[in-house]
Amino acid sequence: MSVELTYVIWSAFLGLIYLGVQAMLFRLDFGFRYANTQRDIDPPPPNKWNKRGQRALANFLETYGVFLALALATELSGRSDNLTVWGAHIWFWARVAFLPAYFIDINQLRSSIWTLSLIGLLLMFIGVAF
Template sequence: MSPELRWLAWSLLLGLLHLVLAAAAARGQSGLPWALGPRDTPQPPLTGMAGRLQRAQANFMETFPFFLGAVLLVQLSGRGGSASALGAAIYVWARLAYLPLYAAGIPYLRTLAWGVSVAGLLMVLGSALPWAG
């Protein structure tokens, strides 16, 4: 398995971690009866850490498809190398850092982690493009 695919596997686990943490925090606010019921009424807006975890999960889901596509392009084009492997690692580690930073409500470092993750994603994508070398 290539390094990029290994990092993709780690990012899938990170996505599941986002899902579990956001769901658990939401259940703490809306309650288990609402979650187990028919959900005919909308869930009340989440506040505090539960809301931040929900938004962090949504943000992960916004960038993950691009990361997945970039890794698949690298694999299918056979253009993987040290830059794409490093970019994939940077993406996953930055996204991992983003989760507790967002959950704790730390704004500037959270934004920095997001920017670093996008830079890693662009490194992977850049490796797959024909003009990248």
């Protein structure tokens, strides 16, 4: 299995971690009783941690489709090279670091990690497209 496909598998697990963190924070904020309902009534505004969990998951999902498309295009085209491999490494590990960084209040840390993950996607794109 290629490095890129290996990261596709592990990124699915990472996505489950993001989802689990978001779901746990939602339940801690609104309670298990409300979380297990149809949610026909509007809850009060979410607390800071719940909002961060929601935004972190949304941010992961925004780049996840691009990563999947690039990884699969790399595999199907047989164009895996150092750029695509490094890009997959960088994207994945930046996304691992991004989740805790979203909850740590260090100025510019989260944005820097996000930029690093974007660089990983750009490397993959260049590797597979050119």
